[in-house]
Amino acid sequence: MAETSVKVDNVYMMFNLSKNKQTSLKEYVIDMVKGNLFFDEFWALENVSFELKRGESMGLVGVNGSGKSTLLRLIAGIMEPTYGTIYTKGTIAPLIALGGGFEPTLSARENVYLNGAMHGHSTEFMRKRFDDIISFAELEEFVDVPIKNFSSGMLARLGFSIATSVHADIVIADEVLSVGDARFRKKCETRIANLLKEGTTVLYVSHNVNSVVKMCKKALWLEKGRVIQNGNARDVCIAYKRYIEEQTRLAKEAQEIKNEKA
Amino acid sequence: MTKNKALYEFMEYLPFLKELVKRDFKMKYYKSFLGVLWTLLNPLILATIMTIIFSTLFKRSIEYYPIYNISGHLILTFFVTATKQSLSSVYHHAGVFRKFKVPQYMYCLSNVTIAFITLLFSSVPMLILALVLGMPLHFTMLLFPLPIILAFIFTMGCSLILAAYGVFFRDLSHLYGILTYALNFLTPIFYPIEIIPVEYRFVWDFNPLYLYIRILREVFIYNTIPNEKTLLVATCYAILTLALGILVFKEKRSKFYNYL
Numbered sequence: 001m002a003e004t005s006v007k008v009d010n011v012y013m014m015f016n017l018s019k020n021k022q023t024s025l026k027e028y029v030i031d032m033v034k035g036n037l038f039f040d041e042f043w044a045l046e047n048v049s050f051e052l053k054r055g056e057s058m059g060l061v062g063v064n065g066s067g068k069s070t071l072l073r074l075i076a077g078i079m080e081p082t083y084g085t086i087y088t089k090g091t092i093a094p095l096i097a098l099g100g101g102f103e104p105t106l107s108a109r110e111n112v113y114l115n116g117a118m119h120g121h122s123t124e125f126m127r128k129r130f131d132d133i134i135s136f137a138e139l140e141e142f143v144d145v146p147i148k149n150f151s152s153g154m155l156a157r158l159g160f161s162i163a164t165s166v167h168a169d170i171v172i173a174d175e176v177l178s179v180g181d182a183r184f185r186k187k188c189e190t191r192i193a194n195l196l197k198e199g200t201t202v203l204y205v206s207h208n209v210n211s212v213v214k215m216c217k218k219a220l221w222l223e224k225g226r227v228i229q230n231g232n233a234r235d236v237c238i239a240y241k242r243y244i245e246e247q248t249r250l251a252k253e254a255q256e257i258k259n260e261k262a
Numbered sequence: 263m264t265k266n267k268a269l270y271e272f273m274e275y276l277p278f279l280k281e282l283v284k285r286d287f288k289m290k291y292y293k294s295f296l297g298v299l300w301t302l303l304n305p306l307i308l309a310t311i312m313t314i315i316f317s318t319l320f321k322r323s324i325e326y327y328p329i330y331n332i333s334g335h336l337i338l339t340f341f342v343t344a345t346k347q348s349l350s351s352v353y354h355h356a357g358v359f360r361k362f363k364v365p366q367y368m369y370c371l372s373n374v375t376i377a378f379i380t381l382l383f384s385s386v387p388m389l390i391l392a393l394v395l396g397m398p399l400h401f402t403m404l405l406f407p408l409p410i411i412l413a414f415i416f417t418m419g420c421s422l423i424l425a426a427y428g429v430f431f432r433d434l435s436h437l438y439g440i441l442t443y444a445l446n447f448l449t450p451i452f453y454p455i456e457i458i459p460v461e462y463r464f465v466w467d468f469n470p471l472y473l474y475i476r477i478l479r480e481v482f483i484y485n486t487i488p489n490e491k492t493l494l495v496a497t498c499y500a501i502l503t504l505a506l507g508i509l510v511f512k513e514k515r516s517k518f519y520n521y522l
Contacts, residue, residue: 080519
């Protein structure tokens, strides 16, 4: 059980947020002539390190823009870190892309294969799981209907069903439990719980601190791309919640002072 | 990225390429009115128009003018369609690359493949027309795959380069539109090379597309086997361009995330 599953080592991630980022050749040439080619660096992650053993689960908490999703995308291999290394062992199921990459004019059937291929699965592989995917998404009647006619709930169900149909060693979940209606959400939760049974490593992002405590043993608190606290999920979440309450109170007070002055 | 890792990645996403090609093929041929028929008619219609306009002008210098025209048109259209689509292929699918690990060049590969399939379909009317016009058939015609495979490799290289730079410079497609328009005239498709003054002809000789078109015409119309020098130059163009394309794409790829 002591096998390392995910190891994030001194990871830095930089984005270029330059306001006059050149996306046209014309502008590029003009700016080059003017000597104006500067770059506005934005560090989405700074010096982030942690390690997860096989079967461990970790929740990521932090306000919007704290770098949670960037970290997940780095671990999923969608982007590469500017500095530092990321090591993962085994197959990864990134539940980040739910409903992404669908082709509106194709039928549900064709989209299952296309989406599966985007996850790197062969046609054979998907064929074996096809019935299961469709029945879980409850779309049996609509298999050959172009998905442009689907409701957003149907699309989300299909996306979730495809992404979770595969057994993976590492599951990366970014706010996935906001799929469909209450009944389907229940079904999703059961499915995720099943996914997590046999020694799966989990990385989980949610704004719902309670669900992090419920689902994860560990938690990592990110703030402006830096690790504030890393440890037991309960402790981290309590500290984080306190911080948020404090921030809300301060904001409220500031507003009151403003109102009094006005 | 090491060689093995890149190859592994390519193999892993080969099914994806298959699905993409299948999808595009379906959209183009099943789900469109006329479908394959359009692909077959398109070169015929163009060749007819060109023949009506130019055949009296070049009657003496060009034998089987419609075939001469179609053969050039086939390769140029393939090149232009494939590269134009590839140019925008990476940034058009930014949404996919933000969420999936899919290698960005896969869309490029699929565009070139689809254009190539269209090229193969479009060569059927060329053969039919040759029979109708009573052009003698000969064994060198069997060498027909050679120029189009070379054109395929060359086009793939160009597409990769354009796709990589297309991410950084979104106005490249306008610029490239002008270039391809000029290419219509800079490649001898509807006129014989002899009308170009000798002192400028070296410019035409530099055009790799003309090289492939020339080889195609030699084996298909003129019953000749192209000489070694032509073949060597044509092969070098193709392989070097592909190698350059791979290098450029690999180099630029790590910077894509900032622009997608």
